[in-house]
Amino acid sequence: MLKGKACVNCRRRKIKCDGEKPVCSQCARSNGSFEDCEYPGGGPTQTQILEERISHVQSRIHQLENPSEIISVPLHHPYDPASIANFDFAPNRSWSAPSHSRRLPTTRSPMTTPSPVSRSPALRSISTATLTHIQEPPPDVMQLVADAFYHHCPRFGFFLNIERFHKSFLLQFPVGHPARPSAALINAVFLWGTHLSPTLAETYDERAFLRNTLHYLSKDLSSSHPQKVLHGIQAEVLLSYYYLKNGKVLEGNYHANAAVSLSLSAGLHRIRTPGTSNIFQGNIRPSNPALPSPTDGIEEGERIDAFWAVLVLNNYWVAIQESHLMFYDLQNVEVDTPWPMDSTEYELHLLPQESSGTIKNFLENTSIEGMSITALHAKAAVLLEQATVLRTHGKKPASCSEALIQLDSLIDQFKSNFPLLDRLNSRAPGRETLLITQMMAHVATIKLHQPFSDGHKHSRDKSLFSAQSIAGLTRDMMPTRALQIDPILGVLWTSACEVIMQEMSRSTANHGQWMPLLQVMLSQMTKFSAGSVLMKFLVTRLQRKFTTTTTVW
Known part of the structure; x- marks a missing residue:
């Protein structure tokens, strides 16, 4: 490689560096004995x-x-990319200590x-x-x-x-x-x-x-x-x-x-x-x-x-x-740790002898490992994060088509291989985690496509189908009180509600089709808001933004 481009560790030890990022081969083989692999002159490490x-x-x-x-704390409002708003769970007063x-x-x-x-x-x-x-x-x-x-x-x-x-x-x-x-x-x-x-x-x-x-x-x-x-x-x-x-x-x-x-x-x-x-x-x-x-x-x-x-x-x-x-952008950290397993699999020593590039291989669709309930949940979290990042970049479809298409295909494949929840006993272990996981995958689709739904029918249809699926899962599964504790649930329901409300705002002719689905999710959000400040904030935000649907509450 070019002179002066070696990482700090290799330069200090005067050994050959291949310049791989984020971690060169020498640092990767050090098994933790080297310090973090960092390159000089590349800005902050x-x-x-x-x-x-x-x-x-x-x-x-x-x-x-x-x-x-300080009077208030301005934070990014996640449900209105077009404007900067205060992400404050008590909208009518400033933050308290x-x-x-x-x-x-x-x-x-x-x-x-x-x-x-x-x-x-x-x-x-x-x-x-x-x-x-x-x-x-x-x-x-x-x-x-x-x-x-x-x-x-x-x-x-x-x-x-x-x-x-x-x-x-x-x-x-x-x-x-x-x-x-x-x-x-x-x-x-x-x-x-x-x-x-x-x-x-x-x-x-x-x-x-x-x-x-x-x-x-x-x-x-x-x-x-x-x-x-x-x-x-x-x-x-x-x-x-x-x-x-x-x-x-x-x-x-x-x-x-x-x-x-x-x-x-x-x-x-x-x-x-x-x-x-x-x-x-x-x-x-x-x-x-x-x-x-x-x-x-x-x-x-x-x-x-x-x-x-x-x-x-x-x-x-x-x-x-x-x-x-x-x-942290954990997807850009070199993760070798294998996908999580069930506890009995750990007891039986079923872990792979070696593991490398776990998230990288998943995103590149080169691995079929990780099928436990916990692993599926982690994969859905990775997909949700990736879709969120693409959405917040604010690019038009043409300028990010390759990344969008690749991620969209991976999300679709993940959903197609998902266990059928309606075949699981209502008391089956992990059933609630699977419900959350499947909703997360649908919201990943929504985050990926909703910014383009006004001008692209394909994105509009995919967003609507995912929102319908979330409403259907909510109606069929009847979430229990245990799910009330999971803070991501309100975010998932909010994403689906916004898609349906956006569709209803386009035309009043189809309100009869969408209102029952909207009611299912909003009624659950209202029910759970009694024990969750986050859920209450999200319901209130929806009420204020979509005044035409206030009768639902």
Whole structure:
């Protein structure tokens, strides 16, 4: 290659560099012993860009903690690409400070309280005055919390092996003991458990668990807990979903980015990279020094599931805000980690010996791997993110025809190979995840084609068919309360409603055809809005924008 074009690592070691991007062959073969592969003179490095994003989110949280310095927070409005609007879940008032930045009353039953530790402006606001020692609930109450949590946890990114987690969760050791989950994760589980159970909320203060979760996040990472990294990622994921459900966008942004940052720094995107397979058998060293070798297939499976849970969360945020500005572009990170499997497949050691280019091969349609329910969900999240990015580029069909056609074909193929939901028992495991997954694929089609639907009949027809399909799935499946927790559901319904409402605005002659489909989705959104600030915001936005359909509500 040309002189002076080698990456920083190869130049420092004076070895031949092939100049491949984002990672050259020498760095790829280093199995984590080299630093990030970066090229001089190419502007900010990927690491610098990601650090800047985290810094930006931290500064915005700081502004929220000091309301005298700011009146409102302008964010991208994802449902009106033609204009910039405030993505604010309380449209009639300015943003308030995050709940954990206010001084809260002493709790009735808090969980633990060591000295405060600071990782972000949000955490620096937590003082010893607001953290008091909390006794854990008795075993029977802990079981109730666990039951409430496990019933809904697939909807908010819980990726750990439930059987193993449950055993350690109920152990009668103090919080922080290495045999138990990390302190932040225990508090995060109690946070969600009390949030989901009105009975528990009458006795235990949800806000206390939130404060303690935030307090322990950074403290755990500097501890000697054997699972501090993986449990830290899990706690960040749970917090991000919690904030999103409760309409706290900036806080949710921050914890989503923290989860991705921890995952990448731990090398969870490079599991089973060529030269690092079978690491739990001890014959090959791990691909990254941040984590010890997994003890068995289940533990390695947890790490694989962790990466894909974080990717799904990241892509949810990209789809909601239609921007990579505050988020990682994980599709352009070299991902070798295999698609997630069912827990029994991990136990049977059915992982491939080696894995490389997982997302790249999927997008290029050169791989048929990954058919578990979790893998299908992750693939749909990738497709949704890709369609969102193409949509927000604002290009006309002629200038992005190749990329659009290729992605459109991949989405169609994905949907054609999808399991038939009507053949699954209503209590079948994973049925709700499959419902969400299929809706995500249809919304990927909508995001791809709706910008061109006014001038292109093909795009209009595909958008309408996908919206009809989402309405049909909603009518036939009758979503349960468990789905109410999944924040992406409101975004999916909103996309479908907008397509149908746009079609109704073109002509009043076909209102009778579209109104029943619209009613199915809007009635579910209204029903679920009672427990979700995000859903309530989306319903209100639709009401304001489409005044001709207000009788539906």
